[in-house]
Amino acid sequence: MNILIFGDTSDWNIRDFSFEKINPKILAKIKKADYVIYNLEGLIRKKNKSYNLALRSNTVKNIFLKSLLKITGKEQPIVSSDADIISLLRLNKNTIVTLANNHIKDLGYKGYKNTVDILDQNKIQYIGAGENNRKASEDVILDDHALINCNFVGSEKFGIKFRLYNATRKDYGASYQTYERLRLKIRGYHAKGKKVILIMHSGKEMPDNEKDMRIDLKKIRSLDADYTVLHHFHRYISTSYEKDNIFCIGNFIFHRPGKLKDSRNDCFIGISDKGCSKYFIDGVRGHMHGQA
Numbered sequence: 001m002n003i004l005i006f007g008d009t010s011d012w013n014i015r016d017f018s019f020e021k022i023n024p025k026i027l028a029k030i031k032k033a034d035y036v037i038y039n040l041e042g043l044i045r046k047k048n049k050s051y052n053l054a055l056r057s058n059t060v061k062n063i064f065l066k067s068l069l070k071i072t073g074k075e076q077p078i079v080s081s082d083a084d085i086i087s088l089l090r091l092n093k094n095t096i097v098t099l100a101n102n103h104i105k106d107l108g109y110k111g112y113k114n115t116v117d118i119l120d121q122n123k124i125q126y127i128g129a130g131e132n133n134r135k136a137s138e139d140v141i142l143d144d145h146a147l148i149n150c151n152f153v154g155s156e157k158f159g160i161k162f163r164l165y166n167a168t169r170k171d172y173g174a175s176y177q178t179y180e181r182l183r184l185k186i187r188g189y190h191a192k193g194k195k196v197i198l199i200m201h202s203g204k205e206m207p208d209n210e211k212d213m214r215i216d217l218k219k220i221r222s223l224d225a226d227y228t229v230l231h232h233f234h235r236y237i238s239t240s241y242e243k244d245n246i247f248c249i250g251n252f253i254f255h256r257p258g259k260l261k262d263s264r265n266d267c268f269i270g271i272s273d274k275g276c277s278k279y280f281i282d283g284v285r286g287h288m289h290g291q292a
Contacts, residue, residue, distance in 0.1 A: 002033045002272045003034060004037065006268045007249040009039060009041060010041040010081045011253065026281070040097040043115045046083055076103070098149040100199075101174060130175070147199070206234050249268060268281065
């Protein structure tokens with residue numbers, strides 16, 4: 001079995017997006033793979049972009065937190081793709097998109113619902129977001145592999161990130177799981193003879209190196225997943241944990257405005273019966289990664 005895992009994928013801020021501009025060697029791999037997994041960074045909007053800007057939840061507490069982020073300069077941009085992104089997602093009939101990221105609530109519930117409806121209409125499976133945290137944290141079985149997707153994993157129960165981006169017992173959003181919960185899940189799958197692929201969206205954007213990532217890779221290794229892929233960094237970071245099949249990959253198709261470091265070393269991961277491989281993407285900041 002051959003599984004490909006890509007990082008942040010969105011046509012946000014990319015002019016004249018077309019999957020045909022992607023390197024044909026990458027397209028060939030996508031079409032040939034048994035499963036292809038993308039992190040759909042943000043939402044999918046119809047071309048008319050008729051949605052009104054919404055806070056991530058319509059509660060007094062979240063309005064306060066969103067205002068605080070704006071005042072402190074920590075507010076993030078609204079990230080979304082046109083429906084044209086579906087042309088890429090449909091290249092492989094067994095595409096899965098991960099939705100556990102910090103942009104899932106950028107356009108409120110209406111934006112989230114429109115996104116999952118478009119995915120459902122196109123028969124594209126998704127994981128990592130739902131109407132509540134129980135549904136958002138449901139896993140996907142890929143033959144003899146179990147796929148887990150979560151956002152901002154930790155042991156804390158409260159916090160700005162948790163409230164703004166992640167689902168709760170009663171509110172929609174990204175999957176939030178504790179280390180303790182993940183450890184039990186992974187043990188359970190191993191007891192059933194399944195290998196575990198853990199995909200997480202966490203850490204610092206554009207870190208300089210392994211020490212600057214603001215994520216505990218040692219603790220993640222202790223979860224004992226067979227393969228762990230982390231994104232949110234917007235660049236590939238080489239770490240000492242790759243020998244443990246823990247990879248911190250960059251973007252696939254994504255352009256973030258601003259003066260950023262070179263990202264030509266973004267990569268994606270391939271998992272097969274022979275093990276795990278790392279493929280580098282020759283992309284340039286300001287253009288589509290993987291552009292021929």
